[in-house]
Amino acid sequence: MRDPDKIEYLDHVGSSAVGRAYKRHLLGLLNPGPGDTALDVGCGPGVDLADLAARAGTVIGVDDDPRVIAHARDRHPTLDLRIGDAHRLPVDDAAIDRARVDRVLHQVDDPTAVLAEVRRVLRPGGTAVLAQPDYTTLAVDPGDWRTTRAISDFVCESVIPNPAVGRTLPRLARAVGLTVRTVLTTAPLFDDHTGADRTLGLTRNAERAVVAGALDRAAADAWLAALDTGPFLATMVLVVVVVANGS
Numbered sequence: 001m002r003d004p005d006k007i008e009y010l011d012h013v014g015s016s017a018v019g020r021a022y023k024r025h026l027l028g029l030l031n032p033g034p035g036d037t038a039l040d041v042g043c044g045p046g047v048d049l050a051d052l053a054a055r056a057g058t059v060i061g062v063d064d065d066p067r068v069i070a071h072a073r074d075r076h077p078t079l080d081l082r083i084g085d086a087h088r089l090p091v092d093d094a095a096i097d098r099a100r101v102d103r104v105l106h107q108v109d110d111p112t113a114v115l116a117e118v119r120r121v122l123r124p125g126g127t128a129v130l131a132q133p134d135y136t137t138l139a140v141d142p143g144d145w146r147t148t149r150a151i152s153d154f155v156c157e158s159v160i161p162n163p164a165v166g167r168t169l170p171r172l173a174r175a176v177g178l179t180v181r182t183v184l185t186t187a188p189l190f191d192d193h194t195g196a197d198r199t200l201g202l203t204r205n206a207e208r209a210v211v212a213g214a215l216d217r218a219a220a221d222a223w224l225a226a227l228d229t230g231p232f233l234a235t236m237v238l239v240v241v242v243v244a245n246g247s
């Protein structure tokens with residue numbers, strides 16, 4: 001089964017009811033003001049840029065994928081969107097008042113180095129919101145929990161480079177000298193099978209696990225058949241951390 005197109009996928013997540021509530025929550029924590037320069041690290045095709053631009057004076061988006069930056073530039077021609085690696089942000093020292101890093105650190109080679117970069121670009125007193133799912137915590141009903149765990153284990157071991165980085169954020173942030181202001185955990189509720197499948201990739205990951213030999217076909221088929229038999233619930237822990245450069 002093919003991976004969904006990245007831009008379509010990120011647009012879908014950002015516009016779903018669960019995604020909108022999550023992003024509103026992060027924006028409230030970030031709380032940019034009209035005099036602020038805001039940075040979106042790993043901005044993707046720009047799902048959050050319009051909301052940032054509505055509140056901050058200046059918005060900079062950085063992503064290492066030229067295709068998503070091209071899309072973001074088409075959508076937001078007046079914003080400052082840069083192709084660059086989060087390990088070496090193309091941003092001056094102490095240039096940023098508010099930074100957001102939303103679901104990026106699970107993909108990077110060295111999350112600590114990225115957080116050190118966030119600290120470097122934040123002005124003294126500047127703040128950042130870091131947000132990460134803990135991909136090891138997927139819960140789904142109906143469907144046998146052992147099969148859910150087998151699929152989740154496969155994804156965490158073989159697909160996502162840093163699946164549990166969310167729980168490490170407060171520790172890593174302190175290690176690079178950021179002050180941890182707030183640590184929150186939340187768990188979005190998916191109560192419809194189709195929406196959960198699109199966001200969490202349930203069918204796709206079950207099929208991948210079978211192809212990789214991590215799950216047998218019969219268990220995957222039984223699990224997938226159970227998913228749309230009636231009331232549905234899926235959830236996953238998200239860790240959200242507000243940090244500051246200085247006290």
Ligand SMILES: C[S@@+](CC[C@H](N)C(=O)[O-])C[C@H]1O[C@@H](n2cnc3c(N)ncnc32)[C@H](O)[C@@H]1O
Pocket residue numbers: 010014041042043044045047048062063064065068084085086087101102103104107108109
């Ligand atoms: C799951 S997407 C999240 C995008 C966006 N933050 C959002 O919430 O819609 C992760 C993004 O991080 C970018 N990314 C991954 N590793 C990166 C790196 N080392 N430097 C810059 N961007 C990176 C990817 O290209 C992708 O657009």
